Amino acid sequence: MAFDIVGDIAILKKPLKYSEEEYVRKIVEKHKGVRTILLQETEVEPPYRIARYRLLYGENRTETIAIEYGLKFKVDVARCYYSSRLSNERYRIARNVKDGEDVLVMFSGVNPYSIYISKFSKARTIYSVELNPFAVKYGLENVRLNKANNVITILGDVRDVVPYIEYLSNSDGIVKEEILEDTIESSIELNRVIFLDKIDYRVKAREYLEREFFEGKERFKKKFDRIIMPLPKESDLFLEVAIPAIKDGGIIHLYHFLSEENYLEEAEKILEEYSNRIGFEYEILGITRVGDISPGVYRFCIDFKVKRT
Numbered sequence: 001m002a003f004d005i006v007g008d009i010a011i012l013k014k015p016l017k018y019s020e021e022e023y024v025r026k027i028v029e030k031h032k033g034v035r036t037i038l039l040q041e042t043e044v045e046p047p048y049r050i051a052r053y054r055l056l057y058g059e060n061r062t063e064t065i066a067i068e069y070g071l072k073f074k075v076d077v078a079r080c081y082y083s084s085r086l087s088n089e090r091y092r093i094a095r096n097v098k099d100g101e102d103v104l105v106m107f108s109g110v111n112p113y114s115i116y117i118s119k120f121s122k123a124r125t126i127y128s129v130e131l132n133p134f135a136v137k138y139g140l141e142n143v144r145l146n147k148a149n150n151v152i153t154i155l156g157d158v159r160d161v162v163p164y165i166e167y168l169s170n171s172d173g174i175v176k177e178e179i180l181e182d183t184i185e186s187s188i189e190l191n192r193v194i195f196l197d198k199i200d201y202r203v204k205a206r207e208y209l210e211r212e213f214f215e216g217k218e219r220f221k222k223k224f225d226r227i228i229m230p231l232p233k234e235s236d237l238f239l240e241v242a243i244p245a246i247k248d249g250g251i252i253h254l255y256h257f258l259s260e261e262n263y264l265e266e267a268e269k270i271l272e273e274y275s276n277r278i279g280f281e282y283e284i285l286g287i288t289r290v291g292d293i294s295p296g297v298y299r300f301c302i303d304f305k306v307k308r309t
Protein backbone atom coordinates (compact mmCIF):
# COMPACT_ATOMS: atom_id res chain seq x y z
CA MET A 1 0.00 0.00 0.00
CA ALA A 2 1.56 3.27 -1.09
CA PHE A 3 0.86 6.21 1.17
CA ASP A 4 2.81 8.83 3.11
CA ILE A 5 2.46 9.67 6.75
CA VAL A 6 3.21 13.23 7.84
CA GLY A 7 2.77 13.62 11.59
CA ASP A 8 -0.70 12.20 12.29
CA ILE A 9 -1.95 12.64 8.71
CA ALA A 10 -1.85 9.82 6.14
CA ILE A 11 -1.85 10.87 2.49
CA LEU A 12 -2.94 8.52 -0.29
CA LYS A 13 -1.95 9.12 -3.87
CA LYS A 14 -3.79 7.97 -6.99
CA PRO A 15 -3.97 5.54 -8.71
CA LEU A 16 -5.32 3.44 -5.84
CA LYS A 17 -4.93 -0.33 -6.01
CA TYR A 18 -7.84 -1.01 -3.65
CA SER A 19 -11.02 0.85 -2.71
CA GLU A 20 -10.79 4.00 -0.57
CA GLU A 21 -12.62 2.18 2.26
CA GLU A 22 -10.09 -0.65 2.17
CA TYR A 23 -7.17 1.79 2.53
CA VAL A 24 -8.86 3.64 5.37
CA ARG A 25 -9.57 0.40 7.23
CA LYS A 26 -6.01 -0.89 6.85
CA ILE A 27 -4.32 2.40 7.75
CA VAL A 28 -6.46 2.92 10.85
CA GLU A 29 -5.80 -0.68 11.91
CA LYS A 30 -2.01 -0.48 11.49
CA HIS A 31 -1.22 3.14 12.32
CA LYS A 32 -2.89 3.96 15.60
CA GLY A 33 -1.54 7.52 15.66
CA VAL A 34 -3.23 8.54 12.41
CA ARG A 35 -6.06 11.02 13.00
CA THR A 36 -6.75 12.15 9.42
CA ILE A 37 -6.56 10.42 6.05
CA LEU A 38 -6.42 12.53 2.88
CA LEU A 39 -6.58 11.55 -0.76
CA GLN A 40 -4.29 13.57 -3.03
CA GLU A 41 -6.51 14.52 -5.95
CA THR A 42 -4.09 16.49 -8.15
CA GLU A 43 -0.39 16.42 -8.99
CA VAL A 44 1.75 18.91 -7.07
CA GLU A 45 1.65 22.16 -8.98
CA PRO A 46 3.98 25.09 -9.39
CA PRO A 47 4.94 27.53 -8.07
CA TYR A 48 4.46 26.29 -4.48
CA ARG A 49 4.54 22.58 -5.36
CA ILE A 50 1.31 21.79 -3.54
CA ALA A 51 -1.61 19.52 -4.41
CA ARG A 52 -5.34 19.43 -3.61
CA TYR A 53 -6.72 16.87 -1.16
CA ARG A 54 -10.06 15.31 -0.19
CA LEU A 55 -10.78 14.15 3.35
CA LEU A 56 -11.39 10.39 3.51
CA TYR A 57 -11.35 9.85 7.24
CA GLY A 58 -11.03 11.54 10.62
CA GLU A 59 -10.46 15.11 11.69
CA ASN A 60 -10.97 17.70 9.01
CA ARG A 61 -7.61 19.45 9.21
CA THR A 62 -4.37 19.63 7.24
CA GLU A 63 -1.97 20.99 9.87
CA THR A 64 0.25 18.59 11.76
CA ILE A 65 3.70 18.16 13.31
CA ALA A 66 6.10 15.68 11.74
CA ILE A 67 8.98 14.33 13.80
CA GLU A 68 12.17 13.25 12.02
CA TYR A 69 15.55 12.51 13.58
CA GLY A 70 14.20 14.07 16.81
CA LEU A 71 13.37 17.35 15.00
CA LYS A 72 9.86 18.83 14.82
CA PHE A 73 8.34 20.22 11.65
CA LYS A 74 4.96 21.92 11.83
CA VAL A 75 3.34 22.03 8.43
CA ASP A 76 0.01 22.53 6.69
CA VAL A 77 0.22 19.82 4.06
CA ALA A 78 -2.43 21.49 1.88
CA ARG A 79 -0.57 24.78 1.78
CA CYS A 80 3.11 23.85 1.88
CA TYR A 81 5.29 21.24 0.20
CA TYR A 82 6.58 18.64 2.61
CA SER A 83 7.89 15.14 2.11
CA SER A 84 8.67 12.80 4.96
CA ARG A 85 10.52 10.56 2.48
CA LEU A 86 13.47 12.95 2.28
CA SER A 87 14.58 12.70 5.90
CA ASN A 88 17.64 10.50 5.24
CA GLU A 89 18.70 12.78 2.40
CA ARG A 90 18.44 15.86 4.61
CA TYR A 91 20.58 14.11 7.19
CA ARG A 92 23.14 13.15 4.51
CA ILE A 93 23.44 16.77 3.39
CA ALA A 94 23.70 18.08 6.96
CA ARG A 95 26.51 15.62 7.75
CA ASN A 96 28.46 16.91 4.74
CA VAL A 97 28.55 20.47 6.06
CA LYS A 98 31.93 21.48 7.52
CA ASP A 99 32.49 23.60 10.61
CA GLY A 100 32.01 27.33 10.08
CA GLU A 101 30.35 27.11 6.66
CA ASP A 102 27.88 29.69 5.37
CA VAL A 103 25.10 27.75 3.68
CA LEU A 104 22.28 28.86 1.39
CA VAL A 105 19.14 26.71 1.10
CA MET A 106 17.12 27.79 -1.92
CA PHE A 107 13.43 26.68 -2.16
CA SER A 108 13.54 26.05 1.56
CA GLY A 109 9.87 25.18 2.20
CA VAL A 110 9.06 24.87 5.91
CA ASN A 111 12.82 24.83 6.61
CA PRO A 112 13.62 21.11 6.96
CA TYR A 113 17.05 21.25 5.24
CA SER A 114 18.08 24.39 7.11
CA ILE A 115 17.09 22.98 10.49
CA TYR A 116 18.84 19.64 9.86
CA ILE A 117 21.98 21.57 8.93
CA SER A 118 21.66 23.78 12.00
CA LYS A 119 21.26 20.80 14.32
CA PHE A 120 23.61 18.22 12.76
CA SER A 121 26.53 20.43 11.71
CA LYS A 122 28.54 23.37 12.99
CA ALA A 123 27.60 25.68 10.14
CA ARG A 124 28.01 29.39 10.88
CA THR A 125 24.84 30.63 9.21
CA ILE A 126 22.13 29.03 7.11
CA TYR A 127 20.08 31.29 4.83
CA SER A 128 16.69 29.95 3.70
CA VAL A 129 14.85 31.47 0.75
CA GLU A 130 11.26 30.49 -0.02
CA LEU A 131 8.51 31.96 -2.21
CA ASN A 132 5.42 30.51 -0.49
CA PRO A 133 4.33 32.77 2.41
CA PHE A 134 2.63 29.86 4.20
CA ALA A 135 5.83 27.83 4.07
CA VAL A 136 7.80 30.81 5.39
CA LYS A 137 5.32 31.21 8.24
CA TYR A 138 5.82 27.55 9.25
CA GLY A 139 9.54 27.78 8.53
CA LEU A 140 9.92 30.60 11.04
CA GLU A 141 7.88 28.65 13.58
CA ASN A 142 9.98 25.51 13.02
CA VAL A 143 13.16 27.48 13.64
CA ARG A 144 11.73 28.50 17.01
CA LEU A 145 10.42 25.00 17.80
CA ASN A 146 13.85 23.47 17.19
CA LYS A 147 15.90 26.40 18.54
CA ALA A 148 17.82 26.54 15.27
CA ASN A 149 19.18 29.97 16.02
CA ASN A 150 21.60 30.30 13.12
CA VAL A 151 18.87 29.95 10.45
CA ILE A 152 17.85 33.14 8.62
CA THR A 153 14.53 32.85 6.76
CA ILE A 154 13.67 35.18 3.88
CA LEU A 155 10.47 35.33 1.82
CA GLY A 156 10.90 35.83 -1.91
CA ASP A 157 11.87 34.45 -5.29
CA VAL A 158 15.49 33.30 -5.18
CA ARG A 159 16.09 35.29 -8.37
CA ASP A 160 15.18 38.52 -6.57
CA VAL A 161 16.58 37.70 -3.15
CA VAL A 162 19.95 36.00 -3.66
CA PRO A 163 21.76 38.89 -5.41
CA TYR A 164 20.94 41.17 -2.44
CA ILE A 165 20.98 38.68 0.40
CA GLU A 166 23.87 40.53 2.06
CA TYR A 167 21.44 43.40 2.73
CA LEU A 168 18.50 41.32 3.96
CA SER A 169 17.88 40.03 7.47
CA ASN A 170 15.85 37.33 9.15
CA SER A 171 12.10 37.68 8.32
CA ASP A 172 12.61 40.18 5.49
CA GLY A 173 10.66 39.61 2.30
CA ILE A 174 10.59 40.66 -1.32
CA VAL A 175 6.93 40.25 -2.22
CA LYS A 176 5.50 40.29 -5.73
CA GLU A 177 2.04 41.56 -6.44
CA GLU A 178 0.79 38.10 -7.34
CA ILE A 179 1.65 36.65 -3.92
CA LEU A 180 0.46 39.65 -1.94
CA GLU A 181 -2.85 38.10 -0.86
CA ASP A 182 -1.19 34.84 0.14
CA THR A 183 1.31 36.81 2.19
CA ILE A 184 -1.45 38.61 4.05
CA GLU A 185 -3.55 35.47 4.48
CA SER A 186 -0.60 33.52 5.87
CA SER A 187 -0.35 36.08 8.71
CA ILE A 188 3.36 35.89 8.34
CA GLU A 189 5.30 38.30 10.51
CA LEU A 190 7.90 39.99 8.37
CA ASN A 191 10.34 42.63 9.53
CA ARG A 192 10.81 44.46 6.27
CA VAL A 193 8.75 43.97 3.14
CA ILE A 194 9.83 45.15 -0.27
CA PHE A 195 6.82 45.16 -2.61
CA LEU A 196 7.22 44.58 -6.30
CA ASP A 197 3.89 45.80 -7.60
CA LYS A 198 2.60 46.58 -11.06
CA ILE A 199 5.79 45.73 -12.82
CA ASP A 200 6.61 43.08 -15.33
CA TYR A 201 9.02 41.57 -12.84
CA ARG A 202 10.39 38.85 -15.09
CA VAL A 203 11.98 41.61 -17.12
CA LYS A 204 12.17 44.52 -14.76
CA ALA A 205 12.40 43.27 -11.18
CA ARG A 206 16.14 43.57 -10.99
CA GLU A 207 16.24 47.08 -12.39
CA TYR A 208 13.39 48.08 -10.08
CA LEU A 209 15.01 46.58 -6.99
CA GLU A 210 18.30 48.20 -7.79
CA ARG A 211 16.75 51.59 -8.44
CA GLU A 212 14.32 51.66 -5.50
CA PHE A 213 15.99 49.64 -2.76
CA PHE A 214 19.53 48.55 -3.43
CA GLU A 215 21.01 51.46 -5.34
CA GLY A 216 24.78 51.51 -5.07
CA LYS A 217 24.82 48.11 -3.37
CA GLU A 218 27.03 45.34 -4.70
CA ARG A 219 25.17 42.39 -6.23
CA PHE A 220 26.21 38.92 -4.98
CA LYS A 221 28.39 40.44 -2.27
CA LYS A 222 27.65 37.54 0.05
CA LYS A 223 29.16 34.26 -1.11
CA PHE A 224 28.38 30.83 0.30
CA ASP A 225 30.46 27.73 0.97
CA ARG A 226 27.53 25.50 0.05
CA ILE A 227 24.19 25.90 -1.75
CA ILE A 228 21.31 23.41 -1.64
CA MET A 229 18.90 23.50 -4.63
CA PRO A 230 15.91 21.20 -3.93
CA LEU A 231 13.54 22.03 -6.81
CA PRO A 232 14.05 18.93 -8.96
CA LYS A 233 12.05 19.86 -12.04
CA GLU A 234 13.84 23.11 -12.70
CA SER A 235 16.67 23.67 -10.21
CA ASP A 236 19.15 23.99 -13.05
CA LEU A 237 17.46 27.19 -14.29
CA PHE A 238 18.48 28.82 -11.01
CA LEU A 239 22.19 28.11 -11.47
CA GLU A 240 22.18 31.56 -12.98
CA VAL A 241 21.88 32.97 -9.43
CA ALA A 242 23.63 30.12 -7.59
CA ILE A 243 26.95 30.31 -9.44
CA PRO A 244 27.59 34.03 -8.72
CA ALA A 245 26.69 33.33 -5.06
CA ILE A 246 29.06 30.40 -4.47
CA LYS A 247 32.66 30.76 -3.25
CA ASP A 248 35.45 29.45 -5.43
CA GLY A 249 35.70 25.77 -4.42
CA GLY A 250 32.20 25.82 -2.90
CA ILE A 251 29.79 22.90 -3.22
CA ILE A 252 26.34 22.81 -4.81
CA HIS A 253 23.75 20.09 -4.20
CA LEU A 254 21.49 20.21 -7.26
CA TYR A 255 18.34 18.06 -7.29
CA HIS A 256 17.07 16.83 -10.64
CA PHE A 257 14.84 14.13 -12.12
CA LEU A 258 17.05 11.79 -14.14
CA SER A 259 16.59 8.41 -15.74
CA GLU A 260 17.80 5.23 -14.09
CA GLU A 261 19.75 4.17 -17.16
CA ASN A 262 21.49 7.36 -18.21
CA TYR A 263 21.65 9.47 -15.09
CA LEU A 264 25.42 10.01 -15.30
CA GLU A 265 25.30 11.26 -18.88
CA GLU A 266 22.22 13.38 -18.15
CA ALA A 267 23.85 15.00 -15.11
CA GLU A 268 27.03 15.74 -17.11
CA LYS A 269 24.95 17.22 -19.91
CA ILE A 270 23.14 19.63 -17.57
CA LEU A 271 26.35 20.82 -15.91
CA GLU A 272 28.23 21.01 -19.22
CA GLU A 273 25.52 23.18 -20.75
CA TYR A 274 25.39 25.62 -17.83
CA SER A 275 29.14 25.73 -17.30
CA ASN A 276 29.56 26.81 -20.92
CA ARG A 277 26.74 29.30 -20.73
CA ILE A 278 27.53 30.89 -17.36
CA GLY A 279 31.26 30.24 -17.30
CA PHE A 280 32.47 27.97 -14.52
CA GLU A 281 34.31 24.68 -14.11
CA TYR A 282 32.95 21.85 -12.05
CA GLU A 283 33.93 18.58 -10.52
CA ILE A 284 31.16 16.07 -9.78
CA LEU A 285 31.71 14.71 -6.25
CA GLY A 286 28.81 12.24 -6.25
CA ILE A 287 25.33 11.53 -7.53
CA THR A 288 22.82 10.12 -5.05
CA ARG A 289 19.49 8.53 -5.90
CA VAL A 290 16.99 10.02 -3.51
CA GLY A 291 13.55 8.74 -4.51
CA ASP A 292 11.42 7.45 -7.35
CA ILE A 293 9.10 9.60 -9.42
CA SER A 294 7.72 7.39 -12.19
CA PRO A 295 8.83 4.10 -13.75
CA GLY A 296 12.52 4.49 -14.63
CA VAL A 297 12.74 8.11 -13.42
CA TYR A 298 14.23 9.07 -10.06
CA ARG A 299 15.02 12.12 -8.00
CA PHE A 300 18.80 12.47 -7.86
CA CYS A 301 21.09 14.85 -6.03
CA ILE A 302 24.15 15.94 -8.00
CA ASP A 303 26.91 17.12 -5.63
CA PHE A 304 29.52 19.21 -7.43
CA LYS A 305 32.37 21.54 -6.63
CA VAL A 306 32.52 24.86 -8.48
CA LYS A 307 35.78 26.25 -9.76
CA ARG A 308 35.73 29.73 -11.19
CA THR A 309 37.13 30.18 -14.69
Ligand SMILES: C[S@@+](CC[C@H](N)C(=O)[O-])C[C@H]1O[C@@H](n2cnc3c(N)ncnc32)[C@H](O)[C@@H]1O
Pocket (backbone or CB within 6 Å): 047, 048, 049, 080, 081, 082, 083, 086, 106, 107, 108, 109, 110, 111, 112, 113, 129, 130, 131, 132, 135, 156, 157, 158, 159, 230, 231, 232
Ligand atom coordinates in the same frame (compact mmCIF):
# COMPACT_ATOMS: atom_id res chain seq x y z
C1 LIG B 1 10.09 20.69 -3.87
S1 LIG B 1 9.71 21.93 -2.69
C2 LIG B 1 11.04 21.71 -1.51
C3 LIG B 1 10.75 22.32 -0.17
C4 LIG B 1 11.77 21.99 0.93
N1 LIG B 1 13.13 22.25 0.53
C5 LIG B 1 11.62 20.56 1.38
O1 LIG B 1 12.51 19.75 1.09
O2 LIG B 1 10.63 20.24 2.04
C6 LIG B 1 10.19 23.39 -3.58
C7 LIG B 1 9.87 24.71 -2.87
O3 LIG B 1 10.39 25.78 -3.68
C8 LIG B 1 9.52 26.89 -3.59
N2 LIG B 1 9.79 27.73 -4.78
C9 LIG B 1 9.43 27.50 -6.06
N3 LIG B 1 9.93 28.44 -6.88
C10 LIG B 1 10.65 29.29 -6.10
C11 LIG B 1 11.43 30.45 -6.36
N4 LIG B 1 11.55 30.93 -7.59
N5 LIG B 1 12.04 31.06 -5.32
C12 LIG B 1 11.92 30.58 -4.04
N6 LIG B 1 11.21 29.46 -3.74
C13 LIG B 1 10.58 28.83 -4.74
C14 LIG B 1 8.12 26.27 -3.53
O4 LIG B 1 7.19 27.15 -2.95
C15 LIG B 1 8.39 25.01 -2.67
O5 LIG B 1 8.16 25.27 -1.31
